[in-house]
Amino acid sequence: MLHVYNDLVSIIGILIIIYISHFYFKYFTRENPLPGPIPLPLVGNIFLLREDIGEWPNRLQKIYGDFYETYVGPRRIVWLCGEDLIHKIVDSSSHSNFHELTAPDNEGLKEVELLNSGVIFNLNYKSWEFYRRFYSRSILKPSFIIQATDSIQEVFNEMDNYWEQLGEDFILDFPFWTKRFFLDTIFLIATSKPAYSLASYYNSVSPDKKVHVSENNLKESDTFILGINAFVTSLIYFLMLPKYLREFPGLRSFTRDLKERLNWLRNNVRGIIKERREEIERTPENQELTHDILTMFLTINTS
Structure with missing residues (x-):
């Protein structure tokens, strides 16, 4: 029985080592790497979030500059802190670099009914265009x-x-x-x-x-x-x-x-x-x- 238990622990240990190795292999060979804190498997950089969530990006900006990345779980998040970078995204002209605000399959926003409604997280272009025209017509x-x-x-x-x-x-x-x-x-x-x-x-x-x-x-x-x-x-x-x-x-x-x-x-x-x-x-x-x-x-x- 003890032998079986030791084998099980060894197998679990090997699987953990394989997972960690695979995680960091993907991390260090990722496309378009940006500066940012090195994440931990499963949790990403959440372990660094010890203060007000509004202050966390400011602290990271001082360390890594206006363009950096963090991880929440396995999800990569790119932060834009410079005015010139943000302007390229939110520019309303046809030459804007804007594509979409979030992944279309974000199950978290779906869970709380915030995905594909209104303007901010709406990835349905026709629906987004309708709401945007609706809001603009009202508030202008x-x-x-x-x-x-x-x-x-x-x-x-x-x-x-x-x-x-x-x-x-x-x-x-x-x-x-x-x-x-x-x-x-x-x-x-x-x-x-x-x-x-x-x-x-x-x-x-x-x-x-x-x-x-x-x-x-x-x-x-x-x-x-x-x-x-x-x-x-x-x-x-x-x-x-x-x-x-x-x-x-x-x-x-x-x-x-x-x-x-x-x-x-x-x-x-x-x-x-x-x-x-x-x-x-x-x-x-x-x-x-x-x-x-x-x-x-x-x-x-x-x-």
Whole structure:
């Protein structure tokens, strides 16, 4: 029995050595090699990701320059950090070097229903062209641009008022404020309704004065922020991480939590769309509608 066990261990050890040798043979003989950290088998360079994922590319850029590569699992990811390089990709002219944003068989984006929908990850050219024309026709209207400008000013004035009430001696955590500023601005531009994320954050840091907003609105605002954070995280997480790593015991619960938050966000957005559609149907024909993104999308074929 011991002999069989030793043989099994030897076979497994040989297979591991063969796999590692094959992995690094393919790595060192790959086409168009770029500078970047040397990956480990199965996990790639994930073991280097010890800080904020937003800071990781900046740190690698300082080491390897504006054009480098990393690996997430077996998947190679090329990073463009120089303005001149990015311009060649996003240039809207017919001479652009743009081909596609992601692999058409990305099962991670399919799993969370982000592949081939909208504009960013849509590889169906006819569908992408339709959505792009649809968006451009809506957001390039002068009426929308005027309302968007007013919305930005309105939210900034709100944030500036909170800062004045906190006083000069209060230490501002600027990243937290800017995240909520952008969320409130985008939500107001998109729906003409407040998101209350600045008010919620102000109430959490203000020792005395509070903004009088209903608890339900404040709680929903905080939950919405978590949903937006989950969405941004999911774009990177499901795009880059292979399924076998997402289902790994240490990550399985995190994967499930991301999906649940995405589902909540998706259902919440659908509820907002349904509510706005009903409001438009009840609006008299002689009454002008607001010029937010959602209203533009819902009425673009009737204008």
